[in-house]
Amino acid sequence: MSDSPHTLTCPSCGADNPAGMSFCAACGAPLIFPSAAPEPPPAAPRPAHIPTAEETARKQRQEVITAMIIEIAAGIFGFLGIGWIFAGKTGQGVILLISGCAAILFGAVVGLITGGIGFVCFCLYPIFPVLSGIWLKSVMEKDRGL
Numbered sequence: 766m767s768d769s770p771h772t773l774t775c776p777s778c779g780a781d782n783p784a785g786m787s788f789c790a791a792c793g794a795p796l797i798f799p800s801a802a803p804e805p806p807p808a809a810p811r812p813a814h815i816p817t818a819e820e821t822a823r824k825q826r827q828e829v830i831t832a833m834i835i836e837i838a839a840g841i842f843g844f845l846g847i848g849w850i851f852a853g854k855t856g857q858g859v860i861l862l863i864s865g866c867a868a869i870l871f872g873a874v875v876g877l878i879t880g881g882i883g884f885v886c887f888c889l890y891p892i893f894p895v896l897s898g899i900w901l902k903s904v905m906e907k908d909r910g911l
């Protein structure tokens with residue numbers, strides 16, 4: 766068999782026929798011209814991966830944990846509400862951010878005045894981001910039906 770453009774291979778019997786023939790000289794089957802052959806349809810784009818319910822739940826749980834970690838980590842550095850903003854709960858996040866800053870300022874002032882009590886407050890401060898993170902986690906889980 767030849768792949769030369771001057772011959773056509775019979776799809777029925779495999780005989781080579783001169784280009785231009787409509788029917789196979791050997792068996793009489795209609796010859797398909799390469800140029801006339803219908804192009805194979807372009808490969809359909811792969812359907813987007815449809816996540817299973819389990820994958821979706823796992824992803825949502827990861828988002829919840831990430832938001833909680835951000836809330837606790839940023840909160841310990843004095844920025845409450847960052848995790849809430851990350852989770853799309855901007856309103857609560859901004860309120861927490863403002864009240865967190867106010868609480869730190871208040872704590873600093875009280876600490877300056879009282880000394881020891883202020884230091885105790887300072888040591889207790891990380892409770893707030895942890896509580897805020899746990900609260901955020903429960904709110905997000907409720908939102909997502911987890």
Ligand SMILES: [Zn+2]
Pocket residue numbers: 775776777778779780789790791792793794
């Ligand atoms: Zn043939």
